[in-house]
Amino acid sequence: MPIAVKNFNKQTLISPEEVAELIKKAPASHLKGLRYVVYDPNRFYQRSYVQPVIPDRRVKGQYYPDMLDAIIIYEIKDKKLFSHILYHELGHYVFQRLLSADQRKTWVTKLYNSGQFVSDYAKTNAQEDFAETYAFFIQNKPFGFNLQAKYRFLQRYFL
Known part of the structure; x- marks a missing residue:
């Protein structure tokens, strides 16, 4: 549909x-x-x-x-x-x-808690971090070197 x-x-x-x-x-x-x-x-x-x-x-x-x-x-x-x-x-x-429950858990406990964010708004909470990071990823905006784990997560699960 x-x-x-x-x-x-x-x-x-x-x-x-x-x-x-x-x-x-x-x-x-x-x-x-x-x-x-x-x-x-x-x-x-x-x-x-x-x-x-x-x-x-x-x-x-x-x-x-x-x-x-x-x-x-x-x-x-x-x-x-x-x-x-x-x-x-x-x-x-x-x-x-x-996302599966395990994927959300990985984002919340490991990736969000890494302390590395694509924007200040991403620091708000794990869901905002994912949403902001996702928006950067879909638009091919550059990720900082410290954000490669988040980039790999999105690459692995969505491409």
Whole structure:
């Protein structure tokens, strides 16, 4: 079943077709079960499905594992940042839905605890570390020498 790309016609920085092309750049096995990629500048999904509280405006995108199996993008400032956010959220999907329990354990206990990160945001927790590292990996952004164990992990399990 193809992934539905929704509401990207509500902005002008990136077309729905460009979003679909970016999605296709990810390995097909990483997309299995993902149903939607949605642009939601009014944060309807965040207010409706995540928690009935005031939305956190700092959050630029989210992966919703429960009912939706969807990646929701809230804000698009430029194409480069959009690509990073899309692949970061796809990284959450991969971590939560596709990695085995042993693979997640390896990431959390060995790789995250190595203290080496691709970005400051990756230091937040093991899931954010995986999502950020995944986004760098998919976009072929350079890894530092100290991050080779994380790079090899992604290479081994996903290519």
